[in-house]
Amino acid sequence: MAQLNTSDFRKGSKVILDGEPYDMVEVNFVKPGKGQALYKCRLRNLIKGTLLDRTYKSGDSLEAAEIRVGDGQFLYKDSTGLVFMDQGSFDQYTIPLDVAADQARFLQDGAVCSIMYWGEQPIGFTAPDKAVMKVTYTEDVVRGNTSSNLTKPATVENGEVVQVPAFVNTGDMIRINAQTGEYVERVKS
Structure with missing residues (x-):
């Protein structure tokens, strides 16, 4: 070595x-x-x-350490961790939830991530930078109670809460910075 x-x-x-x-x-x-x-x-x-x-x-x-990085598609989350499929060999690997930490917050089914391997064992991953999610619930803004930089909490489809501008409504699609959990922009459908 x-x-x-x-x-x-x-x-x-x-x-x-x-x-x-x-x-x-x-x-x-x-x-x-x-x-x-x-x-x-x-x-x-x-x-x-x-x-x-x-x-x-x-x-x-x-x-x-001989560390290699390859692409893997996120398939689903189960009780043991996050299940990915290697894009080259089509093998399935499970990465424990404690290793995934906050990166799994905005991970969507089918997302292609960078998987880090030590030998043939997957030891970590890097989620995509941005995620597009639907707002499932947010309060309406009362007319007259607005200012130029007013934000409000919004719940997105995976249950996470994100601070969004006042003009975002329930049912809107928004882009989120998956690393920080911050609102980026509203996406036109």
């Missing part, structure tokens, strides 16, 4: 630690007045999602 030297440590580098893949979330170079340079790293376990802080001396090395 390829080795990653401390001089190659960067945010986003993938390494193997204790037999599991980790992502370098933060890398700080520290040069004390005396002694060797240090690399203070914050690592996120790509399987469990836990964070870990480690310090490495200049000249240390870690095994690089």
Whole structure:
């Protein structure tokens, strides 16, 4: 396997630690007045999602993780997690809900996502940036109680609540930023 030297440590580098893949979330170079340079790293376990802080001396090395990314179509959600189908091999994989975290909030059936694999095991995914959803319920705005930037809560088809401008009504289709959960625009049907 390829080795990653401390001089190659960067945010986003993938390494193997204790037999599991980790992502370098933060890398700080520290040069004390005396002694060797240090690399203070914050690592996120790509399987469990836990964070870990480690310090490495200049000249240390870690095994690089062989991570590949492929396209996968979201099929459905069940009690064990989210089920995806690999676009190339048509194999089905389940990604646990605790790994999915907030990315699954606005995930729609049939959405094509980027699936991250370690060997043949799927360890994570990146949802599409935007989602188009129907507003199932929102309060009507009382005439005269409007201002230029008035927002109100709206429930969308998957049950999530999004803050929308006052002109959005029940039954409208809206585009949502799936990463932040913010309203982007109203979509014409």
